[in-house]
Amino acid sequence: MSLYIIQGAFDLGCMFGILSLGVFISFKVLNIPDMTVDGSFTLGAAISGVVSLMGMPILGIFGAFIGGCIAGLLCAFLQTKLKIQPILSGILMMISLYSINLRILGNSPSLSLFGAETIFSSLDRNMQSLLILIILLVIALFLYLFLNTQLGLSLRACGDNEVMVRASSINTDVMKFIGLACANGLVSTAGALMAQYQVFADSSSGTGTLIIALASIIIGETLIRSFNLKIQLISVIIGAILYRFILTMALQFGVNPTDLKLLSALLVIAAISVPVLQEMRQRHKKRGAHRA
Amino acid sequence: MLELKDVSLIFNASTVHEKKALDHFSLTIEDGDFITIIGSNGAGKSTLLNAIAGTLEIDEGSIFMDQKDITFMPEHKRANFIGRLFQDPLKGTAPHMSVEENLGLAFCRGKKYNPLSKAIRKKDRPLFKEVLKPLELGLEERLNTQVGLLSGGQRQALTLCMATIVTPKLLLLDEHTAALDAKTSEQVMNITQKIVETHHITTLMITHNIALALKYGNKTLVMNDGKISFMLEGEERKKMSVEKLIQLYSQKTDQMFADRALL
Ligand SMILES: Nc1ncnc2c1ncn2[C@@H]1O[C@H](COP(=O)(O)OP(=O)(O)O)[C@@H](O)[C@H]1O
Numbered sequence: 001m002s003l004y005i006i007q008g009a010f011d012l013g014c015m016f017g018i019l020s021l022g023v024f025i026s027f028k029v030l031n032i033p034d035m036t037v038d039g040s041f042t043l044g045a046a047i048s049g050v051v052s053l054m055g056m057p058i059l060g061i062f063g064a065f066i067g068g069c070i071a072g073l074l075c076a077f078l079q080t081k082l083k084i085q086p087i088l089s090g091i092l093m094m095i096s097l098y099s100i101n102l103r104i105l106g107n108s109p110s111l112s113l114f115g116a117e118t119i120f121s122s123l124d125r126n127m128q129s130l131l132i133l134i135i136l137l138v139i140a141l142f143l144y145l146f147l148n149t150q151l152g153l154s155l156r157a158c159g160d161n162e163v164m165v166r167a168s169s170i171n172t173d174v175m176k177f178i179g180l181a182c183a184n185g186l187v188s189t190a191g192a193l194m195a196q197y198q199v200f201a202d203s204s205s206g207t208g209t210l211i212i213a214l215a216s217i218i219i220g221e222t223l224i225r226s227f228n229l230k231i232q233l234i235s236v237i238i239g240a241i242l243y244r245f246i247l248t249m250a251l252q253f254g255v256n257p258t259d260l261k262l263l264s265a266l267l268v269i270a271a272i273s274v275p276v277l278q279e280m281r282q283r284h285k286k287r288g289a290h291r292a
Numbered sequence: 293m294l295e296l297k298d299v300s301l302i303f304n305a306s307t308v309h310e311k312k313a314l315d316h317f318s319l320t321i322e323d324g325d326f327i328t329i330i331g332s333n334g335a336g337k338s339t340l341l342n343a344i345a346g347t348l349e350i351d352e353g354s355i356f357m358d359q360k361d362i363t364f365m366p367e368h369k370r371a372n373f374i375g376r377l378f379q380d381p382l383k384g385t386a387p388h389m390s391v392e393e394n395l396g397l398a399f400c401r402g403k404k405y406n407p408l409s410k411a412i413r414k415k416d417r418p419l420f421k422e423v424l425k426p427l428e429l430g431l432e433e434r435l436n437t438q439v440g441l442l443s444g445g446q447r448q449a450l451t452l453c454m455a456t457i458v459t460p461k462l463l464l465l466d467e468h469t470a471a472l473d474a475k476t477s478e479q480v481m482n483i484t485q486k487i488v489e490t491h492h493i494t495t496l497m498i499t500h501n502i503a504l505a506l507k508y509g510n511k512t513l514v515m516n517d518g519k520i521s522f523m524l525e526g527e528e529r530k531k532m533s534v535e536k537l538i539q540l541y542s543q544k545t546d547q548m549f550a551d552r553a554l555l
């Protein structure tokens with residue numbers, strides 16, 4: 001594997017890291033299976049692409065964050081006020097965003113940023129990697145600080161035990177609005193960076209990102225198991241980078257790029273089923289011993 | 293301090309499963325009352341507490357707290373002045389957070405903190421230790437332990453601390469020792485008594501143990517079929533025994549107490 005490829009994998013891994021931190025908020029902190037992700041990732045890419053073409057790449061990133069937050073708020077609205085099941089709310093958001101994203105992209109499935117100014121265009125290759133890493137670390141730090149505030153603690157408790165939270169004078173609906181906004185804001189930011197990094201945005205760039213994030217979180221969890229929040233966040237980031245390296249390696253070994261999503265799904269299935277299978281085996285053993 | 297006026301709560305209204313869980317229920321609770329509540333299964337005891345806490349919206353009547361109408365106040369707002377414990381020790385605490393974080397969360401109840409201020413401040417720790425110490429469970433030395441790793445009794449005791457760390461106007465206990473073994477149950481009951489007395493908290497406690505219902509508190513409310521069957525207080529209550537109470541109950545309701553209630 002050449003250094004060039006390794007560096008590319010690292011960059012993408014860091015962007016997966018931002019994506020995974022977002023999904024960590026919805027799936028792990030709030031305990032809500034939010035399917036909006038695929039749509040809000042593309043939303044970020046689309047906003048970032050269009051605004052970059054206007055010559056304002058940094059604004060593009062912030063705009064993408066805001067856009068993602070709004071998508072999260074709408075999803076929370078469906079869940080809390082209209083009482084639509086979380087999974088269905090997410091799917092509805094994802095579908096709606098598909099059309100919206102196409103509109104933002106000017107009704108064409110893809111948008112080339114070739115020649116446009118991006119946050120990376122004036123940097124050399126190493127500085128590009130450094131910039132992505134710094135953005136990731138700053139986001140992780142802010143997230144850590146946020147989750148340790150009064151509000152952050154309430155958010156975590158809301159995902160851990162909603163009954164208790166309602167009995168302790170916290171409005172759980174508000175928590176869901178805030179949490180899903182943050183989650184999708186980060187996912188969208190990852191999409192925005194990715195578009196500028198790859199110099200194009202397309203309407204399907206978000207497809208499968210939820211699985212990427214879940215795989216990253218699970219890999220991280222398997223390697224480093226802790227209930228300490230700081231370590232959990234670090235493990236998500238490490239999981240994301242490692243996961244990207246696994247994909248890059250698979251590609252190097254000649255796996256067809258279109259098969260990567262299947263590979264990711266299999267990885268998630270494997271990671272989730274291993275503990276279940278282990279438990280089954282143990283129960284089997286116990287029964288065997290009982291009979292003997 | 294708390295007044296329920298002609299409160300009715302109906303489950304599955306206008307279906308074959310219609311059930312009047314509270315039937316024109318009226319009750320006035322005085323400041324400092326510690327009322328124990330007994331009654332057969334399905335008498336509407338839990339429903340009564342759910343109605344007071346705002347978990348369930350009532351269909352008729354009104355609820356006043358210190359002369360203020362709270363009938364339509366949402367649950368999380370009432371939680372500013374109502375502390376609650378459930379039978380299931382898992383319900384009252386967040387298992388994936390530490391003892392300290394759980395207390396920190398309870399500590400901000402009813403206070404107007406900047407939501408972006410640090411949740412656990414160093415200066416709060418001595419207070420956390422102070423409230424945990426009387427439990428005599430050694431939890432004050434385990435502030436950073438994950439709550440999911442504690443036993444049921446420890447979790448219930450912690451929940452009690454959380455419900456009272458900011459002194460509530462009203463404490464609602466729904467068979468909060470029923471899921472614990474006899475010894476732990478007694479321990480938690482003693483802690484409850486201690487906390488309620490120290491802070492003079494007005495308390496409603498459901499129990500299926502008649503002896504406990506007579507031993508603790510200053511009044512005993514006996515419920516049947518969504519209504520008050522009778523209320524014991526003063527001399528009458530002091531002279532009451534478990535046997536006499538059961539007799540009185542079957543006289544008033546033409547029903548026998550279920551076996552469970554005799555335990
Ligand atoms: N969520 C519900 N839906 C329908 N019926 C309910 C519900 N909760 C309680 N009930 C019914 O209301 C009555 C009172 O229940 P409850 O207050 O839980 O009794 P208990 O005195 O044993 O605590 C029971 O007949 C019960 O079946």
Ligand SMILES: [Mg+2]
Pocket residue numbers: 337338339
């Ligand atoms: Mg009950």
